[in-house]
Amino acid sequence: MTERDRLLHLVAEHVLAHGVTTLTLRGLSRAVGSNNRMLLYYFGSKERLVGEALQAVARDVFPGFENAWTEFENGTGPLEADLRQVWERIADPAHLPFLRLFFEVFGQATAHPGYSGLLGDIASWHRPAVARFVREGMTPATAEDLATELTALWRGLQMTLILTGDHVAVGRVQARSLEAFCARTRTHAGVGTGT
Incomplete structure (x- = not known):
């Protein structure tokens, strides 16, 4: 080392x-x-x-969190099932310490220009979802919009998890939201978006 x-x-x-x-x-x-x-x-x-x-x-302490999006990008299962798996990984109670640190650093980064590189990295976290949505048959513009929407929804739910610690209630909201989200994706995607 x-x-x-x-x-x-x-x-x-x-x-x-x-x-x-x-x-x-x-x-x-x-x-x-x-x-x-x-x-x-x-x-x-x-x-x-x-x-x-x-x-x-x-990378070193929470690899399940780190790898969830990449595995989704490369996944071959039904879209909703694969997305559900991503959420379960990133919302795992064991990942709460990382989520707390992430949002703390994110808050600092929005106020200090020295963090511009990190903000660029954070802004690109939805790229694996864009790639998967395009593979599912969506246009690049639609895939970009939907990946941005999903990332924003999940970040909000992650913050709610930190605030409340109520995994059951947040999981319920997430499941309903994901079901509605995936229903809308079917109007934009080709074959392979089944649940």
Whole structure:
């Protein structure tokens, strides 16, 4: 493991445990046994470091969350069943710590220009859904609109999960919404959108 990878691993552990709202580069460097200059040397800025740490947390600690959309893009099952599987993966109670960190970082990113790269990554998270919808027979424009709609719906429901902790109620709302969503996709898609 390189020194950069070691530091990133330590930073990822720290932000998952403590969040990022009051995070300073000085405090972070003390927490991981390094110094400001070394962190800046490896990562360029606090914002880039936090963005990479968020990705490392998703990749290393919550791979089920990280891989859910890619598996959906490559899936061959009925559309509604495959989407239901994505939701079950990302809404798994074990993923709540990641969701809390994600929305905290997202809030910071919208207020600080140093996070522009991370915001670009977040904005492209619906791309696997677009690719799958196109494969299902939708036009690229329709696929883009529907993937954006679905991502926005699920982000709202994820925030509701964080606020309420009520997986049963949120799951009920999600199931009804997904059923209606998939019914509408059938008017835009070719064969293969059955449930």
